[in-house]
Amino acid sequence: MEDEQSRQSRQPGQRLQKVLAQAGVASRRQVEKLILDGRVTVNGLTVTVLGTKVCSDDQIWVDGNSVQMFEGLCHYLLNKPVGVISSARDPQGRTTVVDLMKDIPARVYPVGRLDYETSGLLIMTNDGELSHRLMHPSFGVDKTYRVWVKGPVEIEALEQLRRGVVLEDGKTAPARVVLRSGLAKGNLSKEKGKGLEVIEITIHEGKNRQVRRMFGAVGYPVLQLERIAYGPLTLDERIPAGKYRSLTREEVKRLRLLVGLN
Structure with a gap:
């Protein structure tokens, strides 16, 4: 008889730890620990097997809190260093903020710009609607x-x-x-x-x-x-220049509420 891990690995959907990380619950490594510690449930059942597959209609809870899934959307806080371009590519071949995030599974883009000589907090996401509203002057962020x-x-x-x-x-x-x-x-x-x-x-x-x-x-x-x-985000000084972290579920929710998105 095949074990639970083998059965789960053949199911359709996305891996639970990836979904939780993309939803901003915690980093991928921290999410794996949450699962192994028995703090995550799917459809009312505690899941402790890494690699468990979930679908968009599954009900996911962490420590008794429902996880709001943004299907395929990623949100990050990058500490941009001086000497990096705030764009996806640069004709002069200089390092861009996208180059700093090549190790994440999704293609993300900066929300607005920080010029070449300016450092600090830059939101990186593939959430086009949120990005548009955060930058639009009518929302006054x-x-x-x-x-x-x-x-x-x-x-x-x-x-x-x-x-x-x-x-x-x-x-x-x-x-x-x-x-x-x-x-x-x-x-x-x-x-x-x-x-x-x-x-x-x-x-x-x-x-x-x-x-x-x-x-x-x-x-x-x-x-x-x-x-x-x-907006509600502040630069985390524990993140060195050139590094980033996923936004938490609560941070994403606060950003979306700020600009009128549910």
Whole structure:
């Protein structure tokens, strides 16, 4: 008589650990441990066999919580490093954010862009509708950046950023601006790092190189720029530059609710 693992491996559908990882429950390795620990049920039955196949109409629960399956959709948080292009390909042959994620099973794309010299939080997904809404200005999704400039920064410059700055393509919307004293001075050279100020700014628009242009307009060229938040997501500093993690099921749900998707 064939064993349970052999029988399951011949069933149609996708492997349970892949489905759970794509749904944002946890990383593939963490999901495998959840299954082996008996914390996952399918249609009311506890599953402890890796490789178990499930279909889209199966009811999957983890620790008593229903898993909302987004069939074939993947959502990741990437810590983009400086010197990487935020696109699927680059005619000049430079490294792209897609190149950093070649080891995942699906083809994912960046939600918006961070320029070549900007680092930080970038959402990577193949969820086209979610991506479109997160980028569309009508939804006004907040994005927060940490900015390094040569100080001291005048109060009037901060107030001007808060009120909105006139750029060549129009005036920016009011921004939230906070001066962060005592933060690390980034990875700038010793010479450039002298007398720096660190400012956090939150905007909801998506003009090209907007933050850099705003600070330049008030007389403080940006020396270093990092995105630290996008909507409800914050940069996980445990993820080194160039690495990524799957979004959790709850994070995906919060993003979708933010832009009116169930």
